[in-house]
Amino acid sequence: MKHSALAGLVLALACLAGPAARAQHPLPPKQRPLHERIAAADVVAVATIGPIHEGRIEVRDATVLRGDAPASFEIKRSPAAPPPFVTGVPAVLLLRGARPPYVLVDEPREVVIPSDAAAAKRWTDALRSLFAAGSDPQKLVHTYLIWLDGDDDALRDAAGAALSVSNVPYLPLDREDALDRARAALDPGRVPSARRVSAGLAASQSDGAAALVAGIPGESPDPQVVAVALRGTPSVGREAREAALLRSLAHREAGVRRAALLAAPDLWNEAVAAKVKQLAAEDPDVDVKEDAQDAVARAGQETN
Numbered sequence: 001m002k003h004s005a006l007a008g009l010v011l012a013l014a015c016l017a018g019p020a021a022r023a024q025h026p027l028p029p030k031q032r033p034l035h036e037r038i039a040a041a042d043v044v045a046v047a048t049i050g051p052i053h054e055g056r057i058e059v060r061d062a063t064v065l066r067g068d069a070p071a072s073f074e075i076k077r078s079p080a081a082p083p084p085f086v087t088g089v090p091a092v093l094l095l096r097g098a099r100p101p102y103v104l105v106d107e108p109r110e111v112v113i114p115s116d117a118a119a120a121k122r123w124t125d126a127l128r129s130l131f132a133a134g135s136d137p138q139k140l141v142h143t144y145l146i147w148l149d150g151d152d153d154a155l156r157d158a159a160g161a162a163l164s165v166s167n168v169p170y171l172p173l174d175r176e177d178a179l180d181r182a183r184a185a186l187d188p189g190r191v192p193s194a195r196r197v198s199a200g201l202a203a204s205q206s207d208g209a210a211a212l213v214a215g216i217p218g219e220s221p222d223p224q225v226v227a228v229a230l231r232g233t234p235s236v237g238r239e240a241r242e243a244a245l246l247r248s249l250a251h252r253e254a255g256v257r258r259a260a261l262l263a264a265p266d267l268w269n270e271a272v273a274a275k276v277k278q279l280a281a282e283d284p285d286v287d288v289k290e291d292a293q294d295a296v297a298r299a300g301q302e303t304n
Contacts, residue, residue, distance in 0.1 A: 031110040033162040041094040043067035073100040090120035141170035178208025188220035199228040209233040223259035230263035254285040265299040
């Protein structure tokens with residue numbers, strides 16, 4: 001399955017199956033992919049925000065990573081859509097223009113404001129690594145995967161945005177990376193956003209998809225990962241997906257059962273029908289019961 005379809009699936013899960021959507025927490029991209037934003041920039045710098053004026057923002061102590069800019073300069077500030085800057089804080093600046101005052105490439109919601117000097121240093125080092133990767137697809141994807149697996153929330157968000165788009169040279173992953181992402185998606189020690197992005201990446205390659213399906217629900221499962229595994233892996237044989245669906249429908253966590261019910265009509269057989277009808281009649285969670293009734297209706301069946 002092409003990764004563009006998987007990215008669409010992750011976003012679409014919240015809209016599927018009526019009440020079941022309430023249990024899902026899909027990944028909306030909070031920002032455009034970083035490489036797209038950088039491509040529109042003439043200057044990339046990590047700097048300290050100085051005094052803020054009505055139409056200008058002073059910038060100091062800039063570490064310029066790409067382009068040509070002085071250590072201190074001004075950027076334009078739109079009063080209608082001001083960036084969320086505060087004097088004295090560090091910021092990652094993607095800028096357009098041949099000379100100051102520059103214009104921000106990022107929209108206000110995309111602006112990266114590191115929490116402190118240590119985070120600003122992490123961003124400086126991370127951007128240097130990204131630039132060093134150049135246009136090499138393997139180096140680019142592994143740079144983003146390092147960010148995805150790291151502890152910095154903002155870098156992880158940037159990696160998730162870059163790894164959830166189509167028409168990029170570094171996707172889909174190769175076999176070994178896809179298998180590693182399947183393991184990451186099933187790892188309860190990872191943060192939910194990294195697990196969900198990893199699930200989509202694993203599902204984009206046949207062996208990664210098979211490993212993901214074989215591993216769900218897994219220990220401390222994430223319902224979103226379960227949903228991607230069941231609905232985003234057409235390369236995996238139906239028998240394996242049906243077995244994974246039945247395991248998930250029987251899981252103790254209501255969120256996992258609800259995620260599985262999204263896929264039930266697509267994998268309908270006698271065993272699935274019997275289990276879904278049981279949930280529709282007996283499940284102690286009212287939302288699961290309603291979702292099961294909806295799944296029966298969508299499968300063209302009637303409850304007994």
